[in-house]
Amino acid sequence: MNPLSQRNLTLGSQVVLPANRFVNVPVSSSAVLSAMVTSAQQGSQTNTLAELMHSNDPRVAEIQTLLTKLVFGEVPPTSAGQSLVAILRNRP
Numbered sequence: 224m225n226p227l228s229q230r231n232l233t234l235g236s237q238v239v240l241p242a243n244r245f246v247n248v249p250v251s252s253s254a255v256l257s258a259m260v261t262s263a264q265q266g267s268q269t270n271t272l273a274e275l276m277h278s279n280d281p282r283v284a285e286i287q288t289l290l291t292k293l294v295f296g297e298v299p300p301t302s303a304g305q306s307l308v309a310i311l312r313n314r315p
Contacts, residue, residue: 285310 224232229241233248237255240248240263250257276283286307293303 280315282310282313282315 224242226241226243226246229243229246230248233239233241233246233256234252237253240256240259248256248260250260289298289303289306289310292298293300298306
């Protein structure tokens with residue numbers, strides 16, 4: 224699909240973002256689209272962290288466990304943040 228079609232589909236449905244990351248999403252017109260774009264940007268920031276860690280790094284399992292606990296409400300966000308920093312500071 225061309226960029227204009229992707230943009231129109233996004234505006235019409237407000238449930239998907241364009242596959243082409245260079246398509247301009249009009250975030251000022253919709254709180255939903257704004258939240259989706261912000262979420263996508265935040266998600267792409269984790270790629271940097273993932274690139275810095277090797278898949279055999281033992282901290283990966285610890286981080287996955289911590290994130291699961293955070294998602295299911297077993298750990299409050301502030302505590303999870305502090306734990307994440309502590310895990311990352313420990314070099315393998």
